[in-house]
Amino acid sequence: MGLKDIRRKAIEKMENGYIQHATGRAGDINVKNLLLTGEITVVRVIELLNKTKGGQYEHSLHHIIKDVEVHVFKPTGWYIKLYFIEPDVIFISVHR
Numbered sequence: 001m002g003l004k005d006i007r008r009k010a011i012e013k014m015e016n017g018y019i020q021h022a023t024g025r026a027g028d029i030n031v032k033n034l035l036l037t038g039e040i041t042v043v044r045v046i047e048l049l050n051k052t053k054g055g056q057y058e059h060s061l062h063h064i065i066k067d068v069e070v071h072v073f074k075p076t077g078w079y080i081k082l083y084f085i086e087p088d089v090i091f092i093s094v095h096r
Contacts, residue, residue: 003057006071007049010082013089014042020088035094045094051075 001009013019021036034040052073062068062083070092073080081092 003052003054006057006059007052007073009084010049010071010089011046013084013087014046018088020085020090022090022092030093032093032095033091035091040094045080048075048078048080049073052080 019035019042021033022030024030030036035042035045052075056074056076057072058074059069059071062070065083068083068085070081070083073082077096078094079096080094083090083092
């Protein structure tokens with residue numbers, strides 16, 4: 001799956017409320033996840049995902065869950081890192 005497919009999948013899950021947030025060790029909230037802290041809205045994250053161009057997207061395997069692919073979107077000035085565990089999209093980071 002490429003950028004367009006991953007973006008479409010993430011947006012569909014967000015629009016349908018299938019959103020979770022990754023936590024650090026001991027359940028710590030990731031302060032770099034502005035979606036979790038309420039400093040950015042779902043609508044704004046969708047806008048940012050839609051602005052992401054091919055050269056602003058990359059993916060790799062999760063460092064702990066080896067069969068899960070992590071997706072990084074870097075629209076100008078932003079960093080959005082997420083992965084999927086059905087039925088949810090799980091956000092690791094959303095920050096400038």
